[in-house]
Amino acid sequence: MDLKSEAGLGLAIHWVQQALILVYEDNCPLRLVKMGRQSLKWMVELESLRRGVRLLFNKCRSDKNPHSLDLSREAQWNYRKEVRKASKNAWRTFCSYIDDLPRSAKLHRALSKEPKIKLVSLVAPTGRRTQSKGETLELLLTTHFPNSGVTQELAVPGAALLARHPDWRLATRVVTFRRVEWAIDSFAPYKSPGMDGIFPALLQQAQEVFIPYLVRIFRAYLVTGYVPAIWQQVKVVFIPKPSRNTCSRSRDYRPISLTLFLLKTVERLVDRYLRDKALAIVPLHPNQHAYQAGKLVETALHQLVVHVEKVLDQQEIVLGAFIDIEGAFNNTCYDTMCDAVVRHGSEYTIVRWIKATWRAAWLLRPLMKFL
Numbered sequence: 327m328d329l330k331s332e333a334g335l336g337l338a339i340h341w342v343q344q345a346l347i348l349v350y351e352d353n354c355p356l357r358l359v360k361m362g363r364q365s366l367k368w369m370v371e372l373e374s375l376r377r378g379v380r381l382l383f384n385k386c387r388s389d390k391n392p393h394s395l396d397l398s399r400e401a402q403w404n405y406r407k408e409v410r411k412a413s414k415n416a417w418r419t420f421c422s423y424i425d426d427l428p429r430s431a432k433l434h435r436a437l438s439k440e441p442k443i444k445l446v447s448l449v450a451p452t453g454r455r456t457q458s459k460g461e462t463l464e465l466l467l468t469t470h471f472p473n474s475g476v477t478q479e480l481a482v483p484g485a486a487l488l489a490r491h492p493d494w495r496l497a498t499r500v501v502t503f504r505r506v507e508w509a510i511d512s513f514a515p516y517k518s519p520g521m522d523g524i525f526p527a528l529l530q531q532a533q534e535v536f537i538p539y540l541v542r543i544f545r546a547y548l549v550t551g552y553v554p555a556i557w558q559q560v561k562v563v564f565i566p567k568p569s570r571n572t573c574s575r576s577r578d579y580r581p582i583s584l585t586l587f588l589l590k591t592v593e594r595l596v597d598r599y600l601r602d603k604a605l606a607i608v609p610l611h612p613n614q615h616a617y618q619a620g621k622l623v624e625t626a627l628h629q630l631v632v633h634v635e636k637v638l639d640q641q642e643i644v645l646g647a648f649i650d651i652e653g654a655f656n657n658t659c660y661d662t663m664c665d666a667v668v669r670h671g672s673e674y675t676i677v678r679w680i681k682a683t684w685r686a687a688w689l690l691r692p693l694m695k696f697l
Contacts, residue, residue, distance in 0.1 A: 329542055329543065329545075329546035330546060330550070332552050335547065335550065335552055336554045336555070338542075338543050339543055339588070340556070342540065342588075343522050343524060343556065343588070345536075346524055346528050346529070347522070347523060349528075349532070371408070372412060378405075379398070379401045382394065382397050382398040385398075447462060448575060449574050450465055465576050466581070469576040469577065470581045472657055489550055494545070496548075496549075496676075497548045497549050497675070499599070500548060500676075501544045501548060503541055505595055506537050506544065506591065507533055507537060508598075509594040509598075510526065510529045510530055510533060511530060512594060513526035513529075513530075513587060518563075519584070519586075519587065520559070520586035520587065520589075521560070521586065522556060522588075524586065524588070525587065526587055529591075544591070544592050544595065548592065548675070551678055551679050551681075551682030552682070556586070557588070557589050560583050560584065561583075561584040562581050562582070563581070564579040565579060565580055565581075566578060566579055567580055596676060599676070600667075600672060600676070604667075604670045604672045605670060607671050608669070634646070664680060
């Protein structure tokens, strides 16, 4: 199969995705899950106590002996006590396995989750309420994805560029078997899938079979910049922001874009290459705390507080200016981002791939859901 052409690359990607889905559906058929005692970690001891309580109750009802009635009540009391004790132990065991931030954050969201919000209409900046689902979607799209529009057709990709030998040599360094394996293993197994229905566990269980094909596909995709039609589809989920009294405006929601994990794998490969090569020579500014491992809002505030305390200890005056730029990342021009990648010493092949991916990923047909 010729992966240097658009038709060959698109056919190869379609074949890999269909093979993963068919294998998954054949080996993991849908079945009805019965919720009962088994879901509550029902133990053999509790089952034995339950049967004993039932036997004493039947005996008490048949012979009508006061002594049997006392025995039945005592057995019921012990049974309820053991059930409460088992429930507490199960909860303690569950909490003891929460040893990282993502799991604890998920538990916190589940315990503090407010009633499900049913979105009917939103208030536009003009003060007028949207009258239909189409108007609501268009308002959310223009708010969170500026300079974009709603279309019923997928964006038509441009012709794949003629690849040169240096481009293929670079793709060979960026995409290797071990790097693809690392990128796939870096995903949580059951993250929400994109439009193709492929979640990371499918890729992780079929690594030895599919990675050789993925290496060829990813190299061709990186070199040619051709984005297949299926990779242009993004599922957008709008989630209400926490600590909001009302959710009547578009700013009260934040979007989550669920792209395909095959595309995310390539993104992680390119990100690792840039961090290992380009950023190792021309690193980011030390005061930048966004999109960097180990840096977040708390580290930025800590750096500021340390500087303020140092100035105050020297009996001097400190003056600070705080600027909140609305939609700073959403409104950043793509050409500006690509220029920054070039300034950090990245190859033109990487920049060309970034431009092609952005052009195809944001000229898309939005599919939106609400939680």
